[in-house]
Amino acid sequence: MRTPIRYLSVLLALMLAFQPALATEVEDEERALERQQEEENPAPNKASHVPVQAVDEDSQPTEEPPHPLPLLNRVVDPGTFATLHWTPDQSFGSIATPVPVLVAHGTKPGPQLCLTAAIHGDELNGIEMVRRLMYKLEPDELAGTVIGVPIVNLDGFRSGSRYLSDRRDLNRYFPGNKNGSAASRVAHSLYSNIVSHCDYLVDLHTGSQKRVNLPQLRADLDNPDVVAFAKHFGGMTVLHSPGVTGMLRDAAVKDGIVAVTMEAGGPNRLETQAVNYGVQALETLLENLQMQKASRFWSAPQPVFFESEWIRADQGGILLAEVKLNDKVKKGQILGTVTDPISNTGSAIIAPYNGRVLGMAVNQVIHAGFAAFRIGEEKSTEEVEAQAEKASKEKEKQQSDDDDSDGDSKQERAADPSPKEPSDEPPAEADSTGE
Known part of the structure; x- marks a missing residue:
């Protein structure tokens, strides 16, 4: 019975003696494998490497809150x-x-x-x-x-x-x-x-x-x-x-x-x-x-109206409208009548073209030349865009012409830089039609 025990003891001692060598051999093999992988896939330059940061899916970009x-x-x-x-x-x-x-x-x-x-x-x-x-x-x-x-x-x-x-x-x-x-x-x-x-x-x-x-x-x-x-x-x-x-x-x-x-x-x-x-x-x-x-x-x-105008009365008297705001009217249609209360003579105010009533005077006593009805000529989106493009080109051309002949005017403005304001005369009330 002593012989097997002694044999096992010797065997265990031999295994412990060779364990460091086995570990070293495994480590050497691992390092050799790493070197081979590095040669096949070289690492990027560390100076140009930007680490990837984890993104929080719940986080949202925030805007700076308003200041007082x-x-x-x-x-x-x-x-x-x-x-x-x-x-x-x-x-x-x-x-x-x-x-x-x-x-x-x-x-x-x-x-x-x-x-x-x-x-x-x-x-x-x-x-x-x-x-x-x-x-x-x-x-x-x-x-x-x-x-x-x-x-x-x-x-x-x-x-x-x-x-x-x-x-x-x-x-x-x-x-x-x-x-x-x-x-x-x-x-x-x-x-x-x-x-x-x-x-x-x-x-x-x-x-x-x-x-x-x-x-x-x-x-x-x-x-x-x-x-x-x-x-x-x-x-x-x-x-x-x-x-x-x-x-x-x-x-x-x-x-x-x-x-x-x-x-x-x-x-x-x-x-x-x-x-x-x-x-x-x-x-x-x-x-x-x-x-x-x-x-x-x-x-x-x-609705867009690129063109509109006030239609004026040809005589004075009492205005009686025959249309309402937003009514569509046709060329030649009577918008209202003006009657002289003394002579009982009157005249009609006629729509000059097809359009819509955008503004109007209330029934009242008026004088000849009074702005009584504002008629707008409604146009399609294509017509409005074409008109706007035409106006823009005309404005650019006018600006170019002004720049070409601006020498004298610049000298005049330099000589008198003070801002101009309207005349001190009180405004005439009779023809105010809005803003």
């Missing part, structure tokens, strides 16, 4: 609604009444939209549109900022007048001049303190001087940015109107702020239907700008 908004010597925090005050110097400094400015500053990044109303103090529908829209906004769900100035012309609003107290039309003085007339100073204050901070502008108006307008946008359809912006209002009618120097939207567009005018209804009254229409259009705009969620309300194609 400095405006009119106040700071509006993200996710809040504030009522600020703008003092446009429309009275004595010691007794000036500040104009309220409503601000909804969202919690998510987005554009800054400005709404202005009552640049003409007797135009009330826009005031109500701004009030309804602004107080429905939820700043904690808003992307971007909405700034509403419901009563720009507080002076005219108090007196029920279209104009400022000095009989000037404020919407002919933008962007204004801080050293100019009273109207020019008010325009400069609004523009520099509020409008210049915005990316988009909607200036709200109504018809004027006993006229009413179909809810519509007036926009420069030769400007691609303005065309794209106008499409965001749903099915609202659009009129091509480049605007005139001194208008707020004209000054804004020239400064790169995309702007349109919205017209709806008539002056000196609140028209519920026009107000509702305008508020829905503005809510559709906010949705299409991805500033808030709202329900779109138009599916019909957007």
Whole structure:
């Protein structure tokens, strides 16, 4: 029995003695295999190697949250609604009444939209549109900022007048001049303190001087940015109107702020239907700008009128309309009659072409030459695009011609760099037809 035990002991000792050698041999074989693999598949340069980081599927790219908004010597925090005050110097400094400015500053990044109303103090529908829209906004769900100035012309609003107290039309003085007339100073204050901070502008108006307008946008359809912006209002009618120097939207567009005018209804009254229409259009705009969620309300194609004109009366008397806003009319159709109440003679106002009634005077006493009906000639999308392209080419050609003969004019402008403003003469009221 001792012999097997002694044999097993010797065998175990021999195995322990040779174990390091076996381990070393295995390690050598592994290193040789690694060297062979490295030679067949060389490793990339370590200096150019970019380690791959694990991606968290639940993580989303984050945008920088909005900063507090400095405006009119106040700071509006993200996710809040504030009522600020703008003092446009429309009275004595010691007794000036500040104009309220409503601000909804969202919690998510987005554009800054400005709404202005009552640049003409007797135009009330826009005031109500701004009030309804602004107080429905939820700043904690808003992307971007909405700034509403419901009563720009507080002076005219108090007196029920279209104009400022000095009989000037404020919407002919933008962007204004801080050293100019009273109207020019008010325009400069609004523009520099509020409008210049915005990316988009909607200036709200109504018809004027006993006229009413179909809810519509007036926009420069030769400007691609303005065309794209106008499409965001749903099915609202659009009129091509480049605007005139001194208008707020004209000054804004020239400064790169995309702007349109919205017209709806008539002056000196609140028209519920026009107000509702305008508020829905503005809510559709906010949705299409991805500033808030709202329900779109138009599916019909957007009517576009590249050409429109006011048809005037040939005699004075009592105007009696025979058409309504938005009626389609045919060439030669009677739009209304004007009757002399003394002689009982009358004349008809005739449609010069097929079109649609976009604006009209209410029944009243008028004089010869009075603008009574605005008729728009509706065109197809293809016709509008062709007209816009033609106008754009003509504008480029005119600009090229101006550049070729600009030497003397540049010297004249250098000699007199001060901005020009409208005449100090009060405006004539008789022919005001809107903005």
